[in-house]
Amino acid sequence: MLEVRNLQKVYDNGTHALKGVSFDVKQGEFLVVIGLSGSGKSTLLRCINRLHDPTSGAVNFEGEDITKLRGARIRSVRSRIGMIFQHFNLIPRRTVLTNVLSGSLSKTSVLKSILGMWPEEDKIKAKQYIDIVGLTGKENIRADNLSGGQQQRVAIARALMQNPKILLADEPVASLDPATSHSVMQYLKKVNEELGVTVICNLHFLSLVRQYASRVIALKGGELIYEGKPLDIDENWFKTIYGEEAVEVTIN
Amino acid sequence: MSANTPALENKKTMGMGQMKSVILALLLDTFLWTYVSLVLYKIIYEKMILGLRFPDFTWNQPITALVVGGLITLALFFTKFSIGRATQGLYDLDENKSIMKEPFTLLGLFIVFLTFIAGLYVSQISIREFLSQSGLTGARRIFTALFQPNLGILEPALFAAVETIYMAFIATTLALPFAFLLGFFAARNLMNGSRLGLAIYYIVRFFLNLTRSIEPLVWAIIFSVWVGIGPFAGMLALMIHSISSLAKLYSEQIENISNGPIEAITATGAHPVQVIWFGVVPQIVLPYLSFTIYRWDINVRMATVIGLVGGGGIGTMLMQYQGLAKWNEVGLLVIVIASVVWVMDYASSKIREAIK
Numbered sequence A: 001m002l003e004v005r006n007l008q009k010v011y012d013n014g015t016h017a018l019k020g021v022s023f024d025v026k027q028g029e030f031l032v033v034i035g036l037s038g039s040g041k042s043t044l045l046r047c048i049n050r051l052h053d054p055t056s057g058a059v060n061f062e063g064e065d066i067t068k069l070r071g072a073r074i075r076s077v078r079s080r081i082g083m084i085f086q087h088f089n090l091i092p093r094r095t096v097l098t099n100v101l102s103g104s105l106s107k108t109s110v111l112k113s114i115l116g117m118w119p120e121e122d123k124i125k126a127k128q129y130i131d132i133v134g135l136t137g138k139e140n141i142r143a144d145n146l147s148g149g150q151q152q153r154v155a156i157a158r159a160l161m162q163n164p165k166i167l168l169a170d171e172p173v174a175s176l177d178p179a180t181s182h183s184v185m186q187y188l189k190k191v192n193e194e195l196g197v198t199v200i201c202n203l204h205f206l207s208l209v210r211q212y213a214s215r216v217i218a219l220k221g222g223e224l225i226y227e228g229k230p231l232d233i234d235e236n237w238f239k240t241i242y243g244e245e246a247v248e249v250t251i252n
Numbered sequence B: 001m002s003a004n005t006p007a008l009e010n011k012k013t014m015g016m017g018q019m020k021s022v023i024l025a026l027l028l029d030t031f032l033w034t035y036v037s038l039v040l041y042k043i044i045y046e047k048m049i050l051g052l053r054f055p056d057f058t059w060n061q062p063i064t065a066l067v068v069g070g071l072i073t074l075a076l077f078f079t080k081f082s083i084g085r086a087t088q089g090l091y092d093l094d095e096n097k098s099i100m101k102e103p104f105t106l107l108g109l110f111i112v113f114l115t116f117i118a119g120l121y122v123s124q125i126s127i128r129e130f131l132s133q134s135g136l137t138g139a140r141r142i143f144t145a146l147f148q149p150n151l152g153i154l155e156p157a158l159f160a161a162v163e164t165i166y167m168a169f170i171a172t173t174l175a176l177p178f179a180f181l182l183g184f185f186a187a188r189n190l191m192n193g194s195r196l197g198l199a200i201y202y203i204v205r206f207f208l209n210l211t212r213s214i215e216p217l218v219w220a221i222i223f224s225v226w227v228g229i230g231p232f233a234g235m236l237a238l239m240i241h242s243i244s245s246l247a248k249l250y251s252e253q254i255e256n257i258s259n260g261p262i263e264a265i266t267a268t269g270a271h272p273v274q275v276i277w278f279g280v281v282p283q284i285v286l287p288y289l290s291f292t293i294y295r296w297d298i299n300v301r302m303a304t305v306i307g308l309v310g311g312g313g314i315g316t317m318l319m320q321y322q323g324l325a326k327w328n329e330v331g332l333l334v335i336v337i338a339s340v341v342w343v344m345d346y347a348s349s350k351i352r353e354a355i356k
């Protein structure tokens, strides 16, 4: 459903962050992207939903190359791809409900959304997603008053509100403690298995990768150097991906 | 050996950057020496030593000074007397020697001293006049009158003060929507997405800086010719100045916001206007409110000053009584103005604290 072909990204300051990355993502996969800090993981995800514009190469999403789309057409693509972030990126000083509803902005008219006139059915849907991520009863609490794990779950609900085909997750648990990390990963797994949403997720901890990924790709210096099953990442591969000095830390 | 390597490398890479520094240093030195020659001749020599009241001025003088300045610069550029080279970091300084003992520092201090002497002279500071007999009696008369305010005009004075406060309020309120919109166009992080955006950014910034650099007092004079003397002219003057000041503050606030929510809202496929409304606005409302209240407070004070040139309100009243030398009335007005300013100041700081 998603084909990335020879993707290159050179930032304005000359950093060559992606040097010709190609891979496929199939419907229903839980694909995890690993690699050292600075290897280009975030850049890759942001090129897929065009928060960044790739320098060259193609991203075929549902049969259409989206790298050159503009205006309403790229917005329509984005609306079908959800995204969650390391720092949650919720709207501060707004309620959980408003934050979740903001996931349906692309299909709400500008004027209505600004006036806060959300369609009744969207409100009902938002409440259902808030239930799904286990935040029942917290609809009217300010989002920035929640704990980190709860905020990330609001972010998941916001992404679900888009009815996405793919969910991009950029280090979704990197600022959470181990227990909370697992709970958030469980929700992502649930979204993947029960709602059938394809997930592409950047992760740092291999123990999480082994537990949740159905397939893994590894980036190093902007190049794709590994593609395979999570359990096939042995000692040697680990050292290739993370460098000779690296020692694996686990999180339980 | 190893300590020398960076210096060697510096020499090798002496390119555009180095050129630019040298040119800047030369220009600065020339300017300073021209200034020194001109001050030494026109103020120290002609006015203070010769005691001339109205010395001749011809354009040959500054030009000569420029030539002299240029010559001195060339003569001293390669000694330790070049302030230009010092500011551009072109000296290899001995770290053990205090910078206060370097020749260029001493030269700098001398120029400051020269400016101070010339400044004293130009401001016509005269202890004799300050303490003269007739002067002191005059001052005493005004002060005693000021301390016996004429309460008879309290009522019109209060009305005039209310007029001033309203004028400031309306000026702030009317400036608000303009400043709000312009703030977005003057925020670099929102506008640098495209070339058109950047062009708009630079144009808006230019006009904001231009209107802001013209004092409200000058705007008031312009508008009092345009729409006639009165509160309307004062209001317009304050409004123009408030628009540009607020837009500048707003845009700086926008430039400081976190990019996360903007990214997240963009990623949902939202329209750019929705991105601003949901990604930017929630991050800026409170600081905006605080700036705006502060602006109103400033505007009340400025409205008083603007009144002095005919912008209406209590300032105009003050000017009229002062023109008639009615010092008891002036005394009352000063008290009313001081109270209004104090109350506004207090209230605005309390409100701003409360909404933090």
Ligand SMILES: Nc1ncnc2c1ncn2[C@@H]1O[C@H](COP(=O)(O)OP(=O)(O)OP(=O)(O)O)[C@@H](O)[C@H]1O
Pocket: A011, A012, A013, A015, A016, A017, A035, A036, A037, A038, A039, A040, A041, A042, A043, A044
């Ligand atoms: N906006 C940007 N402008 C310029 N260079 C950037 C930008 N964003 C990232 N880079 C550079 O691109 C390279 C890849 O960065 P990226 O953020 O994709 O790495 P990452 O794998 O996500 O790292 P991390 O694990 O630290 O998040 C880095 O060298 C980074 O400095």
Ligand SMILES: [Mg+2]
Pocket: A041, A042, A043, A170, A171
């Ligand atoms: Mg990253």
